Amino acid sequence: xxxxxxxxxxxxDFSRRDFLKGSAAAATATAVATQGPEEAAAANLKTNVFAAxxxxxxxxxxxxxxxxxxxxxVTLLHVLRNTLNLTGCKEVDxxxxxxxxxxxxxxxxxxxxxRLAIECEGKEIRTxxxxxxxxxxxxxxxxxxxxxxxxxxxxxxxxxxxxxxFLDHNPKASLGDxxxxxxxxxxxxxxxxxxxxxxxxxxxGGK
Amino acid sequence: MAxxxxxxxxRKDNSLIGSDITRIDGVEKASGHAKYAADINTPGTLFARxxxxxxxxxxxxxxxxxxxxxxxxxxxxxxxxGVGKEVRWDGTIVAAVAADTPEQAEDGVRAIKVTYEAKPxxxxxxxxxxxxxxxxxxxxxxxxxxxxxxxxxxAKHVHKGYYGIATITHMCMExxxxxxxxxxxxxxxxxxxxxxxxxxxxxxxxxxxxxxxNVSITCNYIGGGxxxxxxxxxxxxxxxxxxxxAGKPVRLMLDRATEMKIGGTRPSGFIDxxxxxxxxxxxTVWDSHHWGTSGIAGSTISLGQLPYCFDGIPNRNRKATxxxxxxxxxxxxxxxxxxxxxxxxxxxxxxxxxKMGANSxxxxxxxxxxxxxxxxxxxxxxxxxxxxxxxxxxxxxGKGGGxxxxxxxxxxxxxxxxxxxxxxxxxxxxxxxxxxxTFLGSQDLGTGTRTVIAITLAxxxxxxxxxxxxxxxxxxxxxxNPSGGSITVGGVSGPLRRxxxxxxxKIYDLVAxxxxxxxxxxxxxxxxxxxxxxxxxxxxxxxxxxxxxxxEVQGQGPKNDGLTSSGVAGIQMADVSVDxxxxxxxxxxxxxxxxxxxxxxxxxxxxxxxxxxxxxIAYALSEERVMDNRTGRFINADLENYKLPRIGDIGxxxxxxxxxxxxxxxxxxxxxEPPVISTGAAISNAVANATGVRxxxxxxxxxxxxxxxxxxxx
Numbered sequence: 026x027x028x029x030x031x032x033x034x035x036x037x038d039f040s041r042r043d044f045l046k047g048s049a050a051a052a053t054a055t056a057v058a059t060q061g062p063e064e065a066a067a068a069n070l071k072t073n074v075f076a077a078x079x080x081x082x083x084x085x086x087x088x089x090x091x092x093x094x095x096x097x098x099v100t101l102l103h104v105l106r107n108t109l110n111l112t113g114c115k116e117v118d119x120x121x122x123x124x125x126x127x128x129x130x131x132x133x134x135x136x137x138x139x140r141l142a143i144e145c146e147g148k149e150i151r152t153x154x155x156x157x158x159x160x161x162x163x164x165x166x167x168x169x170x171x172x173x174x175x176x177x178x179x180x181x182x183x184x185x186x187x188x189x190x191f192l193d194h195n196p197k198a199s200l201g202d203x204x205x206x207x208x209x210x211x212x213x214x215x216x217x218x219x220x221x222x223x224x225x226x227x228x229x230g231g232k
Numbered sequence: 233m234a235x236x237x238x239x240x241x242x243r244k245d246n247s248l249i250g251s252d253i254t255r256i257d258g259v260e261k262a263s264g265h266a267k268y269a270a271d272i273n274t275p276g277t278l279f280a281r282x283x284x285x286x287x288x289x290x291x292x293x294x295x296x297x298x299x300x301x302x303x304x305x306x307x308x309x310x311x312x313x314g315v316g317k318e319v320r321w322d323g324t325i326v327a328a329v330a331a332d333t334p335e336q337a338e339d340g341v342r343a344i345k346v347t348y349e350a351k352p353x354x355x356x357x358x359x360x361x362x363x364x365x366x367x368x369x370x371x372x373x374x375x376x377x378x379x380x381x382x383x384x385x386x387a388k389h390v391h392k393g394y395y396g397i398a399t400i401t402h403m404c405m406e407x408x409x410x411x412x413x414x415x416x417x418x419x420x421x422x423x424x425x426x427x428x429x430x431x432x433x434x435x436x437x438x439x440x441x442x443x444x445x446n447v448s449i450t451c452n453y454i455g456g457g458x459x460x461x462x463x464x465x466x467x468x469x470x471x472x473x474x475x476x477x478a479g480k481p482v483r484l485m486l487d488r489a490t491e492m493k494i495g496g497t498r499p500s501g502f503i504d505x506x507x508x509x510x511x512x513x514x515x516t517v518w519d520s521h522h523w524g525t526s527g528i529a530g531s532t533i534s535l536g537q538l539p540y541c542f543d544g545i546p547n548r549n550r551k552a553t554x555x556x557x558x559x560x561x562x563x564x565x566x567x568x569x570x571x572x573x574x575x576x577x578x579x580x581x582x583x584x585x586x587k588m589g590a591n592s593x594x595x596x597x598x599x600x601x602x603x604x605x606x607x608x609x610x611x612x613x614x615x616x617x618x619x620x621x622x623x624x625x626x627x628x629x630g631k632g633g634g635x636x637x638x639x640x641x642x643x644x645x646x647x648x649x650x651x652x653x654x655x656x657x658x659x660x661x662x663x664x665x666x667x668x669x670t671f672l673g674s675q676d677l678g679t680g681t682r683t684v685i686a687i688t689l690a691x692x693x694x695x696x697x698x699x700x701x702x703x704x705x706x707x708x709x710x711x712x713n714p715s716g717g718s719i720t721v722g723g724v725s726g727p728l729r730r731x732x733x734x735x736x737x738k739i740y741d742l743v744a745x746x747x748x749x750x751x752x753x754x755x756x757x758x759x760x761x762x763x764x765x766x767x768x769x770x771x772x773x774x775x776x777x778x779x780x781x782x783x784e785v786q787g788q789g790p791k792n793d794g795l796t797s798s799g800v801a802g803i804q805m806a807d808v809s810v811d812x813x814x815x816x817x818x819x820x821x822x823x824x825x826x827x828x829x830x831x832x833x834x835x836x837x838x839x840x841x842x843x844x845x846x847x848x849i850a851y852a853l854s855e856e857r858v859m860d861n862r863t864g865r866f867i868n869a870d871l872e873n874y875k876l877p878r879i880g881d882i883g884x885x886x887x888x889x890x891x892x893x894x895x896x897x898x899x900x901x902x903x904x905e906p907p908v909i910s911t912g913a914a915i916s917n918a919v920a921n922a923t924g925v926r927x928x929x930x931x932x933x934x935x936x937x938x939x940x941x942x943x944x945x946x
Contacts, residue, residue: 098335107279107334112271113264115455117405118488122871125405157263170258173839176678178261179405179455185262204880211871213405213456214678215846217879219839 082146086111087155095142102126102137105152113153113182117211124210125183127190128152134190134209153182156189165189168227174219180212188224198228236737236752238730238793240830241691243896247757248691250896252835255683256697257453257676266453269425270485272411278307278330280474280484281337282467283344284493285319285326288353288558288864292317292326292346299343300329305336307478309344310470319348320528321558322865323493325467330474330482353558355859357399357500357525358929363555369523372554373535378547383517387508390517391584396502396929397575397912398856399525401492402565403874406455408465408495409485412472419446420472424464425485427457428714430673433707435464440472449707451675459564460496462714492869496563497857500524501533501572502929507584513598515581518545522576523553530556533569533576540573541648542581544602558864559857564716566844567905570647571851571912575930578645578913583926586629592917593622596644605801609646612803612825612890616644619823619886620805630924637813640820643917644805647909651828651902652798653722653790654713660689660731662739662783666772668693669701670731674712674724676704679904680836681720687832688725692732694756695771710786718902722789722796725832725900729795731787738785742777743768796900802826804845804910806918807883812941815934817853817919819883822911827890829901834889841887841907848911849877856931 083092084101086109093108105111105128114137115125121136128137129151156163165188168174175181184207191206192198198206203224212220243250260266297309312325319326329340354368363369384390404425411423420442426432429451437444454461471484486495503522509515518539524532535552539545565571578596585595597613600606617623625642627633632640658672668689676682686700693699703709713723736756744751749763760767761774775783790796807821822845831837854875858868868874912930919937920926927940 096333096335099333103334106271107273107277110273111264112267112273115270115405116485118871120488120870120872123405153264157259157265162259162263166259166262169262170254173254173258173835175255175258175261176839176843177405177456178257178266178453178678179268181261182264185264208878208880211405211876211878213403213458213847213876215843216839217846217877217882218842218885221879 080143082143084142084145084150085148086150087152097141097143099142100138101128101140101142101145104142105137111152111154115179115183117180123180124187125180127183127186127210129186129190132190132193134187153186156185163189164227165192165223168223169219172219172222174216174223176214176216180210184210184212184220188220192224192227196228198224200225203228238733238795240729240795240899243893246691248687248697249832250834253683253687253697253833255680255836256686256702257682261453268406268453268455269410269423269451270406270455272423272483274413274481277411277481277483278332278478279334279337280328280330280471280482281334281341282325282487282490283327283341283346284490285324285348286322286865287348287350288322288355289320289351290348291351292319293349294345294347295326296345297327299345300340303336303340303343305331305333306340307331307480308474309340310474310477312466312470321560323490323560325490328470328474328484330478353864355557355559355864356861357555357557358396358502360523360553360555368530368556370530370554370556372532372552374549374551376549380517380519380547380549383547384506384508387516388511389584389588390506390508391580391587392506393580393583393926394504394928395576395579397500397572398929398931399500400498400565400851400855401857402458402460402496402563403492403876404456404458404460404495407486407488407491408461408467409483410468410471411481411483412475413481414475418442421448422468422472423450424468425454426451426461427454427675427677427716428462429675429705430707430711431714432464436469436472439469450705452705454675454677457677458566459568459716462716488871489869492874493866494560496565497527497560498565499526499532499562499569499572501576503576505576505580507580509584509588513588513590513595515542515545515584515599515602517547519549521551521553523555525555525557525559527559527561528556529561530554533572537573538577540570540577541646542577542599542602559859559866566847567649567909570649570905570909574645574647574910574913575916578910579916579926582643582917582920586920589628591626592644593617593626596646604648604799608801608827609803612801612827615888615890616803616805616823616825619888620807620821622805625807629921632922638809638811639922640807640809641918641920641922642805642807643914643919643921644803645910645913645917646801646803647906648802649718649800649902649906649909650798651718651722651800651905653726653796653900654719656712656723656727656789657710658724658727658731658787659710660728660735660785660787662735662775662778664775664778664780664782666775667701668695668699669703670728671703671709672712672724673707673709674704674720675715677715679720679840680833681715681724683836684721684832685724685728688728689732692729692736693771694758694760718904718906720902721832722900722902726789726791726795727787730789731785735783735785738783739774739777743774746777794899797829797898798901800827800901800906802906802910804914806914808915808918808922810919810922810937812923815937815941817932817937819849819881819915821884821886823886823888824907825888825890826903826907827895828903829898830896831889831891832900837889837903838887840903842885844907845885845911846877846882847908849882849915851931852912852915853877853931854933
């Protein structure tokens with residue numbers, strides 16, 4: 026994304042005043058009696074106005090509340106990795122095309138690099154680190170180890186979270202389901218064989 | 233007492249070696265607790281972002297970083313290429329900014345004012361005529377063997393064709409980069425994403441004016457290297473300089489686009505070739521001219537190894553031309569340059585077989601006498617043919633029938649690699665309480681080095697894998713080989729076995745004296761020392777005889793004592809479906825049959841082969857660097873448009889480790905490179921078999937498949 030020369034709305038030239046201009050337009054929109062979906066979305070913006078400066082946000086991560094000061098433009102991924110030191114979620118491609126930044130939000134798989142931290146207040150965020158408590162590890166983590174579903178390991182935590190959530194929602198997934206359902210993540214070393222075997226073993230009850 | 237000899241155990245006596253053993257760092261990695269260079273967050277760490285040149289070639293005309301320096305949060309700016317400097321390919325770093333947050337560093341980068349004076353560029357790697365006109369070519373040699381003209385006249389079957397394979401990048405999941413932190417004025421601690429823990433300290437020290445002894449390199453985990461991460465690199469040194477300027481630790485990782493543009497490429501190769509055979513199908517002639525690019529240096533795949541694997545073809549002309557392009561430079565890419573050589577050899581042989589009306593399998597088999605390992609290839613081909621059901625499923629190219637648009641076909645190819653052991657030293661320490669640990673400045677790229685180290689010592693001492701503490705990833709440990717060329721498992725296991733045996737023999741002598749048993753009757757198994765099969769004492773008790781101080785032994789390698797050797801063969805077969813309306817190729821099944829001497833951990837060994845097949849699918853079908861000749865830019869430098877296979881794109885993978893006793897007796901041979909080599913050619917041959925048309929250039933994208941089908945010629 027930094028490769029682009031495009032004007033970036035989060036850049037230094039994008040001031041608080043510009044932002045408020047936008048919200049003024051939104052306020053006008055609320056006056057319109059009949060709203061289309063776009064206007065409705067703009068109206069919602071009014072309640073979600075944040076200043077460009079850093080603001081305090083409380084994030085519930087792995088069962089604990091963390092109050093952090095972040096600029097509205099900061100992604101959840103950066104807060105998790107750089108502020109909370111939960112580095113299991115990785116930054117691989119700024120477009121989140123790879124899934125290495127997958128975390129759980131309210132039980133769903135979410136790309137933390139595509140979500141602003143300020144959007145995540147009040148939600149239940151879980152990272153891959155929560156799948157190991159001391160000696161106790163989640164079945165997906167254990168399955169990844171058993172089937173050697175990793176090489177360099179950099180994509181692995183994202184894949185583990187994606188697999189955990191996928192199996193939570195599809196406990197009886199077939200091979201075909203797995204091949205579609207885990208298609209959001211990329212591995213460069215080529216560990217798909219082990220990941221498939223792990224997911225299939227869990228979804229078929231070890232058979 | 234019988235002479236003590238360094239050797240592996242007899243195969244049947246192994247408890248661990250050769251079985252499936254899960255990696256000892258598996259839970260750390262899978263649960264996100266493993267720390268890579270990209271994850272280091274020491275207090276106060278700053279984040280760096282890069283300003284890069286976007287175009288083909290230029291001179292930096294003006295550069296003003298004043299506003300960047302004043303940007304809130306920015307602590308340091310480093311200029312890589314200042315006014316007057318030439319920037320010669322897309323992605324060249326111009327400047328870097330370190331700030332309190334990555335977002336502020338991006339603000340800083342945006343605040344830099346830079347102008348360029350454009351210069352002419354050339355980025356087309358395939359257009360030899362255009363490159364010649366643009367004066368971008370140079371001869372890279374030619375040589376002859378035998379009598380090509382006479383042999384061509386005498387030949388019964390002659391095939392001429394054009395083939396090629398595009399440039400790809402390494403595309404490591406963890407980009408190149410480091411975290412640098414100064415300890416006082418003259419001591420530097422670097423967490424570096426590197427394949428070369430023992431060799432990179434000096435590369436920081438030199439440019440920074442430090443003693444190499446004052447640079448600490450740490451790399452506990454590395455998120456992919458594939459041959460691209462042997463150096464400190466200018467951005468590593470710049471990270472240290474930014475850190476010094478700011479007085480704070482700095483983490484500088486390349487962003488994805490820059491990683492792909494300058495983090496390493498695999499050179500391309502395009503070839504015009506004539507091949508010929510006698511009436512019996514013996515290949516008698518190879519006559520080729522190939523070209524391609526490695527970047528500005530203007531090299532291509534090496535001349536010396538064509539025709540790949542079939543060096544025994546008696547009459548041969550070969551010639552190479554390099555094209556200098558304004559593109560990011562090449563670096564060693566897994567098995568350099570064998571995948572490209574294979575892609576422009578095995579495909580040619582396959583088309584010759586088709587021209588003869590022969591079964592491709594038979595022609596490969598017939599010509600194995602021209603390869604380095606005919607017997608191993610022959611055995612592996614027989615195994616592979618059974619696994620893919622070659623006999624039943626083979627049909628002549630394009631004659632598979634079927635009414636629909638989807639055509640199915642089979643293909644095969646073969647490869648070779650060296651895989652000798654690298655030069656490594658290790659320390660093995662046995663403590664009086666029985667604890668075992670080892671130290672070596674090696675690294676685990678994901679091949680399972682750490683686990684192999686633990687297995688080697690555990691097997692030697694009769695312990696469990698968890699009983700061995702493995703210390704790698706720091707340059708204060710004894711020097712280990714850089715991990716490239718499949719030399720690491722041999723590189724570490726030889727010295728560890730030697731040191732382990734020496735330590736064990738000392739312990740045996742103490743046990744023999746104490747318990748009045750002959751030392752040569754002793755073995756170590758299951759945490760016990762046995763004499764002629766009967767327990768004498770526990771491992772712990774035996775180590776207690778060492779006295780108060782630990783026993784420390786150094787191991788070295790490689791040595792010619794049979795623990796390691798080199799040279800592997802390997803064959804792969806592909807079963808694909810091609811939709812002739814959309815041009816989409818799907819993998820039904822891939823079979824790999826691979827020898828590699830003695831296998832220490834079969835689980836991680838198989839993973840290497842699976843990984844090779846999947847990387848092979850990538851470069852065979854979808855992965856390539858796309859350069860725009862007008863702007864000189866690498867236009868698909870992101871993971872949306874640089875297409876890698878996903879979990880549903882790989883079909884059924886069958887890996888057969890070729891392991892007769894004759895392989896075990898060869899000792900350890902490297903495995904990382906070979907399984908990625910022949911996948912592309914095997915898939916290309918299967919597509920030709922399915923459609924009756926050769927898609928000449930890999931990757932076989934839908935566009936290339938449709939273009940070839942339009943041409944209609946095999």
